[in-house]
Amino acid sequence: MSSVPKIVNRREFLKTSSGVALFIGVSGILPQIISCKDTKGIKEQLQKHDITAWVQITEDGEITIYNPAAEMGQGSMTALPLIFAEEMDADWSMVKVEFSPQEVAVYGSEGWAPGSKLMFTVGSRSTNSYYPVMRKAGAQARYVLLNSAAKHWEVPISELSSNNSTVLHAATNRKISYGELVPVLAMPEIIPDFSPEQLKNPKDFQLIGNTIPRVEIPAKVDGTAQFAIDIKLPNMVYGVLERGTLHGAKPTLTNEKEILAMDGILKIIPFDYAIGLVADTLEKALEAKKLLKIEWGDAQAIGYNSQEIYPTYEKIAGQRQTGKVVQEIGDVNAAMRSATKSYMADFKNDYVYHAQMEPLNAIVQVSADLKSAEVWVGSQQGVDPKLGVPDLLGIPHENVNIHLQYLGGGFGRRSMNDFVIEATLLAKEIAPLPVKLIWTREDDMGYGTFRPLSLQRMTASVDKNGDISGLSHSVVGDGGNLVASGSRNDHYNIPNQLVEWREASHGVRLKHWRAVGHGPNKFAIECMLDEVALGQGIDPIELRRKLMVKSPRALATLERASEIADWNTPSKEGRAKGVAFVVHGSLGTGICEISVDRSTGKIKVHQFWIALDAGIVVQPDNVRAQMEGGIIMGMSSVLKEQITIENGRVQQSNFHDYQLLRMQDIPERIETDFIASAERPEGVGETATPMVACAIANAFLQLTGKPLRHLPFTPDRVLQVLNS
Amino acid sequence: MANFTLDINNKRHEVEVANGTSLLWVLREHLGLTGTKYSCGIAQCGACTIHIDNKPMKACILQVDDFADGQKIKTIEGLSEKGDHPVQRAWIEAQAPQCGYCHSGQIMQAVALLEENPNPTKEEIKIYMNGILCRCGTYLRIVKAIELASKSNVSTI
Structure with missing residues (x-):
């Protein structure tokens, strides 16, 4: 009975080691993440059969592939399984996608340290880091199916081929569908550790590179897509925290008895920086939150006024002592000394807020014995795939299940797990009841974590040939790499460069915000180039063309953008174009066309063109969507958004005083063109956003001859510049 | 209570x-x-x-x-039994949502627009939809979806 089906237990996972794949046992993992409402889903789940740890199949050929990354609108739910299906030769119309378990040993991609693994949806790393992982895993799943067919037909596996969920044996003209192989699935003892050369030739791709609709969009248009905030569990209670607006101030509650006497209030739980409340309904929790009387202690930020800090930053930038060096090439001081002309300018950036549309929230249930926990959360995951919960509760990692949900926006904010920790602390106090912790919008903004305020001092020197011989870039601000990222220039041939960071610290909460330091730093770099171009009487594209002489991929994006934007044809009266080059994962050149209302100071962006080299483009329509969204979010931050701090306190509280870009202010169109490439895919989520500030400011410089050097370009600031 | x-x-x-x-x-x-x-x-x-x-x-x-x-x-x-209201179908065709969190609100506003005004101009769409924020920046595709739905005569459904 050699055809007895040998189904590998779900809890045995593939792990590759020294060239072969082994099966290892991992106990205590529940791989399926099923909606608590979804009893039908549980029934269907039982009929699935494992091919490998990544993929299941039913007898009727439905294939379930795991997505190991968070889905926050960037499209991983489709892109990563699509790469897998490509190598598996799966019929995409029969593919369903689910989130994988949060088990990094099995589902991680290469982390930052060589040889390490990570499940962390940040830095536009998902498609790039998972491309080899999903290809190999897809090829291994195909191998299992081919092996099963080979055993079933008693033919050598080398004689088999596959296409669209079917195994073919050309010599005997036989074929069998993947679903039909389920009863005879035979797990090979060794699965090859496919090298890239053994995988498909990209020219044979049938799924990658085509227009494929995103798998979760139907659920996002009928209201059934489940975000963590939508979870409801039996006996669930509600948690809120009052955190104040002064980060780190210690609270003293003065009306505890009064609050506890309120209907439905179950518990008050003090934190170092907040007062937590648990109630039987959300509205009762929110009502009680408003009535809390809290005396707040001091914090580092007291006395700090964000809009008055820039003169201090200018002084720091002017100090002789160099800061922490990020990049040094040649001798920038020597270049300055021998310069025929030099340029200097300071660029300033106010704080910006993530403003993801789903406020932070998490649902946590801790067991009565405090030995295990279930967590439902929209998270960008983390270095700890269990989001800090095991350490907090002092329990083993396998005792915590993370049920990842769709994210109502991430943008970096959900790469922190502060809200998960808060919910876990509440759940521990009220165990075994499940707690839904909700941050109100006011909590989310007032206790937000912001892209740091910063100042960039740029100095450029031009030599006797009219070439840029040196570029010095001094970043002043809080947050280390948060302010320094994107300050390097690896694609510009400038022989002498110095990039350095000078620290300031104010006790304001900070975090990665889409594209991180690239926003402020590309703004400074690209605007400085255009100020030099204007001063030297050179066309901004021509200036960059010379600088990109040693970077053909960057140059190709510049040339293509110039073509599609028709750069050499002057804009109509009252309009002008501006260009910016950005590398963030992908390489991209963006060009925009703007006009400005000289009576109100309002900037109108008419069009945006992007030429992008993203390597192999896995999902072209989705990459276009990322360019569109990246530009519009960039425009929002550049034209409108500003968090201000007075005496350490965040001054904005909701969307009435923190304005986002609305539909009436969008450009007429955003056009994206791809540079054909066979290189490994690069991230696309953060390439467009940093183009916006510099492209707009450079267009404004063309239009008015005046530089915009302080973000955001609010109408009052624009008027000030126009009237200066 | x-x-x-x-x-x-x-x-x-x-x-x-x-x-x-x-x-x-x-x-x-x-x-x-x-x-x-x-x-x-x-x-x-x-x-x-x-x-x-x-x-x-x-x-x-x-x-x-x-x-x-x-x-x-x-x-x-309650918009449709199977998620196939013409506006929902247009939304899928335009691949409008990204994170999707705001899109129930976007769709309900768009349906109301087309019930009032089956053939809105681009400018009318933008004015009517201006109150619904989208942080992912999907506005261009929302406009496109509404134009697609408008062509399919949503008002008669």
């Missing part, structure tokens, strides 16, 4: 909550109609847009007390 009878998606729903409770919490947390989203709570973002007697309203600032007299409440769950 008081009892309220609500007509939601052509079904009667009974709920016991305090007077003055936000209709948004009633829909989401008491009745499990979670397609309608919370985002700002002060009628600035439109993620909670629903229809009351066919007019788009922001549920977060409505009190349940005022909508228990037979007013017809419609949420995204």
